[in-house]
Amino acid sequence: MAAVNTSVPDGRTRPPRPSARSRRARPSPVSALRWAVLIVIGGYLLLPLLAMAEFSTRGTATGRSLDAWREIGSNADLLGAITMSLELSALTVVATLILLVPTMTWVHLRVPRMRRLVEFACLLPLTIPAIVLVVGIGPIYLWVNYLLGDSPLTLTFVYVILVLPYAHRAIDGGLGSADIVTLAEAARSLGASWPRVLVNIVLPNIRGAVISASIISVALVLGEFTVASLLNFDTLQVVINLLGKRDAAVSVAVSAAALLFAFVLLYALAQVASRRPGTVAADATEEGPTP
Protein backbone atom coordinates (compact mmCIF):
# COMPACT_ATOMS: atom_id res chain seq x y z
CA MET A 1 0.00 0.00 0.00
CA ALA A 2 2.78 2.33 -0.73
CA ALA A 3 1.04 4.73 -3.00
CA VAL A 4 1.85 8.36 -2.76
CA ASN A 5 -0.50 9.33 -5.52
CA THR A 6 -3.75 7.67 -4.62
CA SER A 7 -7.21 7.89 -5.95
CA VAL A 8 -8.02 10.30 -3.17
CA PRO A 9 -9.01 13.49 -4.85
CA ASP A 10 -7.13 16.26 -3.18
CA GLY A 11 -9.04 19.43 -2.69
CA ARG A 12 -7.16 21.35 -5.34
CA THR A 13 -9.39 22.36 -8.15
CA ARG A 14 -7.88 20.89 -11.26
CA PRO A 15 -7.42 23.07 -14.28
CA PRO A 16 -10.14 22.35 -16.83
CA ARG A 17 -9.07 19.47 -19.00
CA PRO A 18 -8.72 20.02 -22.69
CA SER A 19 -11.98 18.73 -24.03
CA ALA A 20 -11.20 18.77 -27.73
CA ARG A 21 -8.99 15.74 -27.26
CA SER A 22 -11.19 12.69 -27.41
CA ARG A 23 -13.80 14.16 -29.68
CA ARG A 24 -11.60 14.24 -32.73
CA ALA A 25 -11.90 11.55 -35.33
CA ARG A 26 -8.95 9.21 -35.13
CA PRO A 27 -7.48 6.55 -37.31
CA SER A 28 -9.31 3.34 -36.56
CA PRO A 29 -6.24 1.14 -35.77
CA VAL A 30 -5.57 3.24 -32.67
CA SER A 31 -9.18 3.04 -31.62
CA ALA A 32 -9.20 -0.70 -32.15
CA LEU A 33 -6.02 -1.05 -30.13
CA ARG A 34 -7.59 0.98 -27.36
CA TRP A 35 -10.62 -1.27 -27.21
CA ALA A 36 -8.44 -4.35 -27.33
CA VAL A 37 -6.48 -3.05 -24.33
CA LEU A 38 -9.67 -2.24 -22.43
CA ILE A 39 -11.20 -5.64 -23.14
CA VAL A 40 -8.12 -7.77 -22.46
CA ILE A 41 -6.83 -6.03 -19.32
CA GLY A 42 -10.32 -5.19 -18.09
CA GLY A 43 -11.26 -8.81 -18.63
CA TYR A 44 -8.27 -9.99 -16.63
CA LEU A 45 -9.26 -7.65 -13.80
CA LEU A 46 -12.89 -8.78 -13.93
CA LEU A 47 -12.32 -12.52 -14.20
CA PRO A 48 -11.49 -13.21 -10.51
CA LEU A 49 -14.38 -11.00 -9.40
CA LEU A 50 -16.86 -12.90 -11.56
CA ALA A 51 -15.32 -16.14 -10.36
CA MET A 52 -16.08 -15.05 -6.80
CA ALA A 53 -19.73 -14.63 -7.70
CA GLU A 54 -19.82 -18.09 -9.27
CA PHE A 55 -17.84 -19.79 -6.53
CA SER A 56 -19.92 -18.37 -3.68
CA THR A 57 -23.25 -19.34 -5.22
CA ARG A 58 -22.47 -22.97 -6.00
CA GLY A 59 -25.26 -25.34 -5.01
CA THR A 60 -24.87 -28.91 -3.84
CA ALA A 61 -25.70 -30.62 -7.14
CA THR A 62 -26.21 -28.45 -10.17
CA GLY A 63 -28.28 -25.47 -9.13
CA ARG A 64 -27.28 -22.17 -7.63
CA SER A 65 -27.49 -21.54 -3.92
CA LEU A 66 -27.20 -18.45 -1.79
CA ASP A 67 -26.33 -20.40 1.35
CA ALA A 68 -22.83 -18.94 1.59
CA TRP A 69 -24.23 -15.42 1.42
CA ARG A 70 -26.90 -16.23 4.00
CA GLU A 71 -24.21 -17.59 6.29
CA ILE A 72 -22.76 -14.05 6.50
CA GLY A 73 -25.87 -12.96 8.38
CA SER A 74 -25.92 -15.89 10.78
CA ASN A 75 -22.26 -16.50 11.60
CA ALA A 76 -21.65 -14.93 15.00
CA ASP A 77 -17.85 -14.72 14.62
CA LEU A 78 -18.21 -12.98 11.32
CA LEU A 79 -20.85 -10.53 12.50
CA GLY A 80 -18.76 -9.72 15.55
CA ALA A 81 -15.74 -9.08 13.34
CA ILE A 82 -17.72 -6.89 10.95
CA THR A 83 -19.04 -4.81 13.86
CA MET A 84 -15.56 -4.59 15.34
CA SER A 85 -14.03 -3.44 12.05
CA LEU A 86 -16.73 -0.83 11.53
CA GLU A 87 -16.19 0.51 15.07
CA LEU A 88 -12.47 0.52 14.46
CA SER A 89 -12.82 2.47 11.26
CA ALA A 90 -15.10 5.04 12.90
CA LEU A 91 -12.67 5.44 15.78
CA THR A 92 -9.72 5.73 13.41
CA VAL A 93 -11.46 8.43 11.39
CA VAL A 94 -12.24 10.47 14.51
CA ALA A 95 -8.74 10.07 15.95
CA THR A 96 -7.06 10.89 12.63
CA LEU A 97 -9.11 14.04 12.18
CA ILE A 98 -8.53 15.18 15.76
CA LEU A 99 -4.80 14.66 15.33
CA LEU A 100 -4.41 16.01 11.82
CA VAL A 101 -6.90 18.85 11.26
CA PRO A 102 -5.86 21.11 14.16
CA THR A 103 -2.18 20.43 13.51
CA MET A 104 -2.32 21.11 9.80
CA THR A 105 -4.49 24.18 10.28
CA TRP A 106 -2.04 25.47 12.86
CA VAL A 107 0.86 24.89 10.48
CA HIS A 108 -1.02 26.59 7.70
CA LEU A 109 -1.85 29.67 9.76
CA ARG A 110 0.97 30.13 12.19
CA VAL A 111 4.10 28.11 11.39
CA PRO A 112 4.12 27.66 7.60
CA ARG A 113 7.83 26.91 7.61
CA MET A 114 7.09 23.62 9.37
CA ARG A 115 4.92 22.49 6.49
CA ARG A 116 7.56 20.40 4.73
CA LEU A 117 8.50 18.68 7.97
CA VAL A 118 4.90 17.77 8.78
CA GLU A 119 4.40 16.53 5.23
CA PHE A 120 7.55 14.44 5.44
CA ALA A 121 6.42 12.99 8.76
CA CYS A 122 3.01 12.11 7.33
CA LEU A 123 4.55 10.35 4.32
CA LEU A 124 6.98 8.39 6.49
CA PRO A 125 4.63 5.41 7.00
CA LEU A 126 4.97 4.68 3.28
CA THR A 127 8.66 3.99 3.78
CA ILE A 128 8.13 1.83 6.83
CA PRO A 129 6.08 -1.21 5.79
CA ALA A 130 3.29 -2.23 8.16
CA ILE A 131 5.00 -5.58 8.77
CA VAL A 132 8.10 -3.75 10.01
CA LEU A 133 6.04 -1.51 12.25
CA VAL A 134 4.50 -4.57 13.87
CA VAL A 135 7.94 -5.96 14.69
CA GLY A 136 8.82 -2.89 16.73
CA ILE A 137 5.47 -2.07 18.21
CA GLY A 138 5.25 -5.02 20.64
CA PRO A 139 6.60 -3.20 23.71
CA ILE A 140 4.37 -0.20 23.05
CA TYR A 141 1.31 -2.41 22.84
CA LEU A 142 2.22 -4.05 26.13
CA TRP A 143 1.79 -0.61 27.65
CA VAL A 144 -1.33 0.23 25.64
CA ASN A 145 -2.99 -3.02 26.68
CA TYR A 146 -1.90 -2.51 30.28
CA LEU A 147 -3.39 0.99 30.36
CA LEU A 148 -6.46 0.59 28.15
CA GLY A 149 -7.26 -3.11 28.25
CA ASP A 150 -6.97 -5.79 25.60
CA SER A 151 -9.66 -4.58 23.21
CA PRO A 152 -9.14 -4.80 19.44
CA LEU A 153 -10.16 -1.15 19.40
CA THR A 154 -6.64 -0.32 20.61
CA LEU A 155 -5.58 -1.04 17.02
CA THR A 156 -6.78 2.50 16.35
CA PHE A 157 -3.38 3.80 17.48
CA VAL A 158 -1.52 2.02 14.67
CA TYR A 159 -4.25 2.58 12.12
CA VAL A 160 -4.01 6.33 12.58
CA ILE A 161 -0.37 6.00 11.54
CA LEU A 162 -1.24 3.82 8.54
CA VAL A 163 -3.86 6.22 7.15
CA LEU A 164 -1.72 9.30 7.79
CA PRO A 165 -0.27 9.66 4.24
CA TYR A 166 -3.67 9.41 2.60
CA ALA A 167 -5.51 11.65 5.07
CA HIS A 168 -2.73 14.23 4.92
CA ARG A 169 -2.93 14.41 1.16
CA ALA A 170 -6.68 14.98 1.20
CA ILE A 171 -6.66 17.61 3.96
CA ASP A 172 -3.63 19.40 2.52
CA GLY A 173 -5.52 19.82 -0.73
CA GLY A 174 -8.54 21.20 1.12
CA LEU A 175 -6.48 23.74 3.08
CA GLY A 176 -4.69 24.82 -0.08
CA SER A 177 -7.83 25.52 -2.07
CA ALA A 178 -9.72 27.67 0.45
CA ASP A 179 -8.31 31.00 1.56
CA ILE A 180 -8.11 29.93 5.18
CA VAL A 181 -5.53 32.54 6.16
CA THR A 182 -7.72 35.54 5.31
CA LEU A 183 -10.82 34.01 6.82
CA ALA A 184 -9.03 33.11 10.03
CA GLU A 185 -7.52 36.58 10.31
CA ALA A 186 -10.94 38.14 9.88
CA ALA A 187 -12.41 35.86 12.54
CA ARG A 188 -9.53 36.52 14.95
CA SER A 189 -9.80 40.27 14.49
CA LEU A 190 -13.49 40.00 15.35
CA GLY A 191 -12.52 38.30 18.58
CA ALA A 192 -12.99 34.60 17.83
CA SER A 193 -10.91 32.16 19.85
CA TRP A 194 -8.68 29.63 18.10
CA PRO A 195 -10.97 26.65 18.81
CA ARG A 196 -13.84 28.67 17.42
CA VAL A 197 -11.87 29.53 14.29
CA LEU A 198 -11.14 25.85 13.84
CA VAL A 199 -14.72 24.65 14.26
CA ASN A 200 -16.68 27.51 12.70
CA ILE A 201 -14.32 28.82 10.04
CA VAL A 202 -11.83 26.17 8.95
CA LEU A 203 -13.91 22.98 9.16
CA PRO A 204 -16.83 24.18 7.02
CA ASN A 205 -14.38 25.33 4.36
CA ILE A 206 -12.53 22.04 4.08
CA ARG A 207 -15.58 19.81 4.46
CA GLY A 208 -15.00 18.03 1.16
CA ALA A 209 -11.41 17.26 2.05
CA VAL A 210 -12.46 15.96 5.47
CA ILE A 211 -15.01 13.65 3.86
CA SER A 212 -12.38 12.37 1.41
CA ALA A 213 -9.95 11.70 4.24
CA SER A 214 -12.66 9.90 6.20
CA ILE A 215 -13.76 7.64 3.37
CA ILE A 216 -10.25 6.58 2.46
CA SER A 217 -9.54 5.87 6.13
CA VAL A 218 -12.65 3.72 6.50
CA ALA A 219 -11.79 1.70 3.42
CA LEU A 220 -8.18 1.26 4.53
CA VAL A 221 -9.13 0.06 8.01
CA LEU A 222 -11.74 -2.37 6.67
CA GLY A 223 -9.11 -3.95 4.43
CA GLU A 224 -6.25 -4.07 6.93
CA PHE A 225 -4.90 -7.51 7.76
CA THR A 226 -1.19 -7.36 8.55
CA VAL A 227 -1.21 -5.53 11.86
CA ALA A 228 -4.44 -7.03 13.17
CA SER A 229 -3.44 -10.62 12.50
CA LEU A 230 0.08 -10.30 13.90
CA LEU A 231 -1.14 -8.56 17.05
CA ASN A 232 -3.80 -11.31 17.38
CA PHE A 233 -6.94 -9.24 17.08
CA ASP A 234 -10.00 -10.66 15.32
CA THR A 235 -10.93 -8.04 12.78
CA LEU A 236 -12.89 -8.64 9.59
CA GLN A 237 -9.91 -9.62 7.43
CA VAL A 238 -8.46 -11.92 10.08
CA VAL A 239 -11.77 -13.74 10.44
CA ILE A 240 -12.19 -13.99 6.66
CA ASN A 241 -8.78 -15.61 6.48
CA LEU A 242 -9.51 -18.06 9.32
CA LEU A 243 -12.89 -18.92 7.87
CA GLY A 244 -11.28 -19.68 4.52
CA LYS A 245 -9.53 -22.71 6.00
CA ARG A 246 -12.90 -24.21 6.94
CA ASP A 247 -15.52 -22.92 4.54
CA ALA A 248 -14.05 -21.31 1.44
CA ALA A 249 -17.43 -20.40 -0.06
CA VAL A 250 -18.39 -18.20 2.86
CA SER A 251 -14.97 -16.50 2.85
CA VAL A 252 -15.30 -15.80 -0.85
CA ALA A 253 -18.81 -14.42 -0.31
CA VAL A 254 -17.66 -12.07 2.48
CA SER A 255 -14.66 -10.99 0.43
CA ALA A 256 -16.91 -10.17 -2.51
CA ALA A 257 -19.27 -8.25 -0.24
CA ALA A 258 -16.40 -6.28 1.31
CA LEU A 259 -14.89 -5.42 -2.08
CA LEU A 260 -18.30 -4.29 -3.28
CA PHE A 261 -18.72 -2.15 -0.18
CA ALA A 262 -15.30 -0.56 -0.72
CA PHE A 263 -16.19 0.10 -4.33
CA VAL A 264 -19.41 1.88 -3.35
CA LEU A 265 -17.41 3.95 -0.83
CA LEU A 266 -14.82 4.99 -3.39
CA TYR A 267 -17.41 5.68 -6.06
CA ALA A 268 -19.22 7.92 -3.56
CA LEU A 269 -15.88 9.57 -2.85
CA ALA A 270 -15.48 10.40 -6.53
CA GLN A 271 -18.98 11.88 -6.53
CA VAL A 272 -18.27 13.98 -3.43
CA ALA A 273 -15.07 15.24 -5.02
CA SER A 274 -16.80 16.34 -8.18
CA ARG A 275 -19.46 18.22 -6.19
CA ARG A 276 -16.88 20.22 -4.25
CA PRO A 277 -17.91 23.89 -4.04
CA GLY A 278 -15.99 25.79 -6.66
CA THR A 279 -16.11 23.05 -9.22
CA VAL A 280 -18.90 22.68 -11.69
CA ALA A 281 -21.45 20.14 -10.55
CA ALA A 282 -21.40 16.98 -12.58
CA ASP A 283 -24.00 16.73 -15.26
CA ALA A 284 -26.93 14.77 -13.85
CA THR A 285 -27.34 12.74 -17.01
CA GLU A 286 -23.89 11.25 -16.59
CA GLU A 287 -24.70 9.58 -13.32
CA GLY A 288 -25.30 5.97 -14.10
CA PRO A 289 -26.29 3.44 -11.46
CA THR A 290 -23.42 1.83 -9.65
CA PRO A 291 -22.96 -1.57 -11.22
Add this chain to the structure above:
Amino acid sequence: MSTEAPPEAVTPPLGPASPGARRRRLPWLLPHLGLLPFFGYLAVFLLWPTYLVLIGAFQDDRGRPTLRNVRTVTTSDYLHGFVRSIEVSATTALAGSVLGALLAWAVAESRPDGLLRRVTVASCGVLAQFGGVMLAFAFLATFGFNGVVTLFLHDHLGVNVLSGGTWLYGLTGLVVVYTYFQIPLMLIVFLPAVDNLRPEWREASMSLGGSTWAYWRYVAGPALAPSFFGAALLLFANAFSSYATAAALVSQGSPIVPLQIGNFLTSEVALGRGGAGKALALGMIVVVAVVMSLYALVQRKAATWLR
Protein backbone atom coordinates in the same frame (compact mmCIF):
# COMPACT_ATOMS: atom_id res chain seq x y z
CA MET B 1 -5.01 10.57 23.85
CA SER B 2 -2.96 13.70 23.70
CA THR B 3 -4.51 15.00 20.55
CA GLU B 4 -6.22 18.14 21.69
CA ALA B 5 -6.33 21.34 19.71
CA PRO B 6 -3.34 23.60 20.24
CA PRO B 7 -3.57 24.95 23.76
CA GLU B 8 -4.76 28.51 24.18
CA ALA B 9 -1.65 29.42 26.16
CA VAL B 10 0.61 29.38 23.13
CA THR B 11 -1.54 31.72 21.07
CA PRO B 12 -0.51 35.32 21.20
CA PRO B 13 -3.42 37.70 20.80
CA LEU B 14 -2.40 39.01 17.40
CA GLY B 15 -2.88 37.36 14.04
CA PRO B 16 -0.01 36.15 11.85
CA ALA B 17 -0.11 39.17 9.57
CA SER B 18 0.40 41.73 12.30
CA PRO B 19 3.52 40.91 14.29
CA GLY B 20 3.24 43.66 16.87
CA ALA B 21 5.77 44.77 19.43
CA ARG B 22 4.24 42.52 22.07
CA ARG B 23 4.88 39.45 19.96
CA ARG B 24 8.56 40.08 19.75
CA ARG B 25 8.89 39.60 23.45
CA LEU B 26 7.46 36.12 23.23
CA PRO B 27 10.04 33.46 22.48
CA TRP B 28 10.19 32.59 18.80
CA LEU B 29 9.56 28.97 19.59
CA LEU B 30 6.18 29.37 21.22
CA PRO B 31 3.87 28.81 18.21
CA HIS B 32 5.79 25.62 17.45
CA LEU B 33 4.46 24.11 20.66
CA GLY B 34 1.17 23.66 18.85
CA LEU B 35 2.81 20.82 16.93
CA LEU B 36 3.76 18.93 20.07
CA PRO B 37 0.70 16.64 20.22
CA PHE B 38 1.20 15.60 16.61
CA PHE B 39 4.90 14.88 16.84
CA GLY B 40 4.43 13.32 20.26
CA TYR B 41 1.95 10.86 18.80
CA LEU B 42 4.23 10.12 15.88
CA ALA B 43 7.16 9.61 18.20
CA VAL B 44 5.30 7.01 20.26
CA PHE B 45 3.58 5.04 17.52
CA LEU B 46 5.91 5.42 14.55
CA LEU B 47 9.40 6.57 15.46
CA TRP B 48 9.79 4.57 18.68
CA PRO B 49 8.83 1.23 17.08
CA THR B 50 11.16 1.97 14.17
CA TYR B 51 13.94 2.81 16.59
CA LEU B 52 13.33 -0.47 18.44
CA VAL B 53 13.70 -2.35 15.15
CA LEU B 54 16.90 -0.55 14.21
CA ILE B 55 18.47 -1.05 17.63
CA GLY B 56 17.15 -4.57 18.11
CA ALA B 57 18.75 -5.70 14.87
CA PHE B 58 22.15 -5.14 16.49
CA GLN B 59 21.39 -6.62 19.91
CA ASP B 60 21.29 -10.15 21.21
CA ASP B 61 18.57 -11.43 23.52
CA ARG B 62 20.14 -9.86 26.56
CA GLY B 63 20.47 -6.48 24.92
CA ARG B 64 24.21 -6.67 24.28
CA PRO B 65 25.47 -5.28 20.97
CA THR B 66 26.17 -7.95 18.38
CA LEU B 67 26.44 -8.41 14.63
CA ARG B 68 25.20 -11.99 14.73
CA ASN B 69 21.63 -11.14 13.65
CA VAL B 70 22.81 -9.29 10.59
CA ARG B 71 25.20 -12.12 9.77
CA THR B 72 22.39 -14.70 10.12
CA VAL B 73 20.21 -12.72 7.77
CA THR B 74 22.90 -12.19 5.15
CA THR B 75 24.19 -15.73 4.93
CA SER B 76 21.43 -18.29 5.26
CA ASP B 77 18.05 -19.04 3.75
CA TYR B 78 16.96 -15.55 4.73
CA LEU B 79 19.19 -14.09 2.07
CA HIS B 80 17.35 -16.23 -0.49
CA GLY B 81 14.15 -14.78 0.93
CA PHE B 82 15.41 -11.31 0.07
CA VAL B 83 16.46 -12.41 -3.40
CA ARG B 84 13.05 -14.02 -4.00
CA SER B 85 11.22 -11.00 -2.58
CA ILE B 86 13.13 -8.69 -4.90
CA GLU B 87 12.54 -10.98 -7.87
CA VAL B 88 8.80 -11.17 -7.19
CA SER B 89 8.57 -7.41 -6.66
CA ALA B 90 10.59 -6.57 -9.77
CA THR B 91 8.67 -8.99 -11.99
CA THR B 92 5.28 -7.79 -10.83
CA ALA B 93 6.35 -4.13 -10.94
CA LEU B 94 7.47 -4.58 -14.54
CA ALA B 95 4.36 -6.46 -15.66
CA GLY B 96 2.06 -4.22 -13.64
CA SER B 97 3.57 -0.98 -14.88
CA VAL B 98 3.46 -1.96 -18.56
CA LEU B 99 -0.10 -3.32 -18.45
CA GLY B 100 -1.29 -0.56 -16.12
CA ALA B 101 0.21 2.14 -18.35
CA LEU B 102 -1.60 0.67 -21.36
CA LEU B 103 -4.84 0.68 -19.37
CA ALA B 104 -4.22 4.26 -18.24
CA TRP B 105 -3.73 5.31 -21.85
CA ALA B 106 -6.96 3.58 -22.92
CA VAL B 107 -8.89 5.19 -20.07
CA ALA B 108 -7.39 8.66 -20.60
CA GLU B 109 -8.69 8.66 -24.17
CA SER B 110 -12.27 8.29 -22.95
CA ARG B 111 -14.53 11.11 -21.79
CA PRO B 112 -13.14 12.85 -18.67
CA ASP B 113 -16.46 12.67 -16.83
CA GLY B 114 -17.69 9.49 -18.45
CA LEU B 115 -18.95 6.46 -16.63
CA LEU B 116 -16.14 4.23 -17.95
CA ARG B 117 -13.51 6.44 -16.42
CA ARG B 118 -15.22 6.91 -13.08
CA VAL B 119 -16.01 3.23 -12.64
CA THR B 120 -12.49 2.23 -13.67
CA VAL B 121 -10.83 4.66 -11.29
CA ALA B 122 -13.05 3.71 -8.36
CA SER B 123 -12.63 -0.03 -8.88
CA CYS B 124 -8.90 0.34 -9.38
CA GLY B 125 -8.75 2.17 -6.06
CA VAL B 126 -10.46 -0.78 -4.41
CA LEU B 127 -8.32 -3.45 -6.05
CA ALA B 128 -5.03 -1.62 -5.56
CA GLN B 129 -5.36 -0.66 -1.94
CA PHE B 130 -7.96 -2.67 -0.10
CA GLY B 131 -7.51 -6.09 -1.64
CA GLY B 132 -5.08 -8.03 0.51
CA VAL B 133 -6.73 -11.13 1.84
CA MET B 134 -9.83 -10.67 -0.27
CA LEU B 135 -7.86 -10.83 -3.52
CA ALA B 136 -6.22 -14.04 -2.39
CA PHE B 137 -9.69 -15.54 -2.02
CA ALA B 138 -10.74 -14.15 -5.39
CA PHE B 139 -7.88 -16.11 -6.96
CA LEU B 140 -8.65 -19.23 -4.96
CA ALA B 141 -12.16 -19.02 -6.44
CA THR B 142 -10.66 -18.66 -9.91
CA PHE B 143 -7.56 -20.85 -10.12
CA GLY B 144 -7.66 -22.84 -6.88
CA PHE B 145 -8.30 -26.59 -6.65
CA ASN B 146 -12.05 -26.00 -7.09
CA GLY B 147 -11.66 -22.69 -8.88
CA VAL B 148 -13.90 -21.73 -11.74
CA VAL B 149 -11.19 -21.75 -14.41
CA THR B 150 -9.53 -24.92 -13.11
CA LEU B 151 -12.82 -26.83 -13.17
CA PHE B 152 -13.79 -25.39 -16.54
CA LEU B 153 -10.54 -26.49 -18.16
CA HIS B 154 -10.82 -29.89 -16.54
CA ASP B 155 -14.45 -30.49 -17.55
CA HIS B 156 -14.44 -29.05 -21.03
CA LEU B 157 -10.97 -29.71 -22.32
CA GLY B 158 -10.41 -32.83 -20.28
CA VAL B 159 -6.93 -31.71 -19.38
CA ASN B 160 -5.47 -31.08 -16.01
CA VAL B 161 -3.83 -27.85 -17.06
CA LEU B 162 -1.64 -26.05 -14.55
CA SER B 163 -1.50 -29.19 -12.39
CA GLY B 164 -4.93 -28.63 -10.89
CA GLY B 165 -4.12 -25.35 -9.22
CA THR B 166 -1.11 -26.17 -7.04
CA TRP B 167 0.91 -23.43 -8.74
CA LEU B 168 -1.36 -20.83 -7.14
CA TYR B 169 -0.12 -21.56 -3.62
CA GLY B 170 3.55 -20.96 -4.39
CA LEU B 171 5.75 -18.27 -5.90
CA THR B 172 4.03 -18.38 -9.30
CA GLY B 173 0.73 -17.70 -7.61
CA LEU B 174 2.25 -14.76 -5.75
CA VAL B 175 3.51 -13.25 -9.00
CA VAL B 176 0.11 -13.63 -10.66
CA VAL B 177 -1.91 -12.20 -7.75
CA TYR B 178 0.56 -9.38 -7.09
CA THR B 179 0.45 -8.41 -10.76
CA TYR B 180 -3.31 -8.34 -10.42
CA PHE B 181 -3.18 -5.57 -7.82
CA GLN B 182 -0.21 -3.79 -9.41
CA ILE B 183 -2.14 -3.02 -12.63
CA PRO B 184 -4.82 -0.95 -10.87
CA LEU B 185 -2.22 0.80 -8.72
CA MET B 186 -0.32 1.74 -11.88
CA LEU B 187 -3.49 3.16 -13.37
CA ILE B 188 -4.10 5.36 -10.34
CA VAL B 189 -0.53 6.62 -10.13
CA PHE B 190 0.08 7.00 -13.86
CA LEU B 191 -3.26 8.38 -15.07
CA PRO B 192 -2.55 11.99 -13.97
CA ALA B 193 0.64 11.97 -16.04
CA VAL B 194 -1.18 10.74 -19.15
CA ASP B 195 -3.88 13.35 -18.54
CA ASN B 196 -1.22 16.01 -18.59
CA LEU B 197 -0.14 15.30 -22.15
CA ARG B 198 -1.17 18.46 -23.93
CA PRO B 199 -3.24 18.09 -27.10
CA GLU B 200 -1.15 20.93 -28.57
CA TRP B 201 1.90 18.68 -28.52
CA ARG B 202 0.17 16.13 -30.68
CA GLU B 203 -1.12 18.86 -32.97
CA ALA B 204 2.34 20.35 -33.27
CA SER B 205 3.81 16.96 -34.06
CA MET B 206 1.11 16.24 -36.66
CA SER B 207 1.42 19.63 -38.32
CA LEU B 208 5.14 19.04 -38.71
CA GLY B 209 4.31 15.86 -40.58
CA GLY B 210 4.95 13.42 -37.75
CA SER B 211 3.14 10.10 -37.67
CA THR B 212 1.38 8.72 -34.62
CA TRP B 213 4.46 6.57 -34.03
CA ALA B 214 6.72 9.63 -34.22
CA TYR B 215 4.51 11.43 -31.71
CA TRP B 216 4.77 8.62 -29.19
CA ARG B 217 8.45 7.96 -29.88
CA TYR B 218 9.72 11.54 -29.74
CA VAL B 219 7.11 13.55 -27.81
CA ALA B 220 4.77 11.65 -25.52
CA GLY B 221 7.20 8.83 -24.68
CA PRO B 222 10.03 11.02 -23.40
CA ALA B 223 7.55 13.26 -21.55
CA LEU B 224 6.01 10.27 -19.78
CA ALA B 225 9.22 8.35 -19.12
CA PRO B 226 10.07 9.86 -15.69
CA SER B 227 6.51 9.37 -14.43
CA PHE B 228 6.55 5.82 -15.74
CA PHE B 229 9.77 4.86 -13.98
CA GLY B 230 8.65 6.62 -10.81
CA ALA B 231 5.42 4.68 -10.81
CA ALA B 232 7.29 1.44 -11.47
CA LEU B 233 9.46 2.10 -8.40
CA LEU B 234 6.36 2.73 -6.35
CA LEU B 235 4.92 -0.56 -7.55
CA PHE B 236 8.12 -2.30 -6.54
CA ALA B 237 7.92 -0.89 -3.01
CA ASN B 238 4.25 -1.80 -2.86
CA ALA B 239 4.85 -5.44 -3.74
CA PHE B 240 7.91 -5.66 -1.53
CA SER B 241 6.00 -4.47 1.57
CA SER B 242 2.89 -6.59 1.00
CA TYR B 243 2.13 -9.22 3.59
CA ALA B 244 -1.62 -9.90 3.61
CA THR B 245 -2.03 -11.52 0.20
CA ALA B 246 0.98 -13.77 0.65
CA ALA B 247 -0.11 -14.78 4.15
CA ALA B 248 -3.54 -15.81 2.91
CA LEU B 249 -2.24 -17.55 -0.21
CA VAL B 250 1.02 -19.33 0.50
CA SER B 251 0.36 -22.63 2.18
CA GLN B 252 3.85 -23.99 2.79
CA GLY B 253 7.04 -22.38 3.92
CA SER B 254 7.94 -18.70 3.91
CA PRO B 255 9.45 -17.91 0.54
CA ILE B 256 9.47 -14.12 0.89
CA VAL B 257 10.76 -11.77 3.58
CA PRO B 258 7.43 -10.44 4.96
CA LEU B 259 6.32 -14.03 5.55
CA GLN B 260 9.61 -14.85 7.26
CA ILE B 261 9.12 -11.87 9.55
CA GLY B 262 5.54 -12.94 10.22
CA ASN B 263 6.92 -16.34 11.14
CA PHE B 264 9.24 -14.79 13.69
CA LEU B 265 6.33 -12.97 15.26
CA THR B 266 3.99 -15.96 15.51
CA SER B 267 5.88 -19.22 15.78
CA GLU B 268 7.11 -20.75 19.01
CA VAL B 269 10.32 -21.94 17.40
CA ALA B 270 11.49 -18.42 16.83
CA LEU B 271 11.10 -17.41 20.46
CA GLY B 272 14.31 -15.98 21.80
CA ARG B 273 15.55 -15.17 18.34
CA GLY B 274 13.78 -11.87 18.00
CA GLY B 275 16.98 -10.16 16.94
CA ALA B 276 17.06 -11.97 13.61
CA GLY B 277 13.46 -10.94 12.93
CA LYS B 278 14.43 -7.34 13.59
CA ALA B 279 17.43 -7.67 11.29
CA LEU B 280 15.07 -8.88 8.55
CA ALA B 281 12.81 -5.89 9.23
CA LEU B 282 15.85 -3.61 9.05
CA GLY B 283 16.69 -5.13 5.66
CA MET B 284 13.20 -4.33 4.45
CA ILE B 285 13.50 -0.73 5.61
CA VAL B 286 16.81 -0.39 3.77
CA VAL B 287 15.41 -1.77 0.49
CA VAL B 288 12.23 0.32 0.64
CA ALA B 289 14.16 3.45 1.65
CA VAL B 290 16.51 3.06 -1.33
CA VAL B 291 13.58 2.54 -3.70
CA MET B 292 11.62 5.47 -2.29
CA SER B 293 14.66 7.78 -2.51
CA LEU B 294 15.03 6.85 -6.17
CA TYR B 295 11.33 7.52 -6.50
CA ALA B 296 11.73 11.00 -5.03
CA LEU B 297 14.57 11.73 -7.48
CA VAL B 298 12.61 10.51 -10.50
CA GLN B 299 9.54 12.37 -9.29
CA ARG B 300 11.44 15.63 -9.26
CA LYS B 301 12.34 15.01 -12.88
CA ALA B 302 8.73 14.16 -13.70
CA ALA B 303 7.50 17.38 -12.09
CA THR B 304 9.09 19.44 -14.87
CA TRP B 305 6.54 18.01 -17.30
CA LEU B 306 3.59 17.80 -14.94
CA ARG B 307 3.10 21.47 -14.66
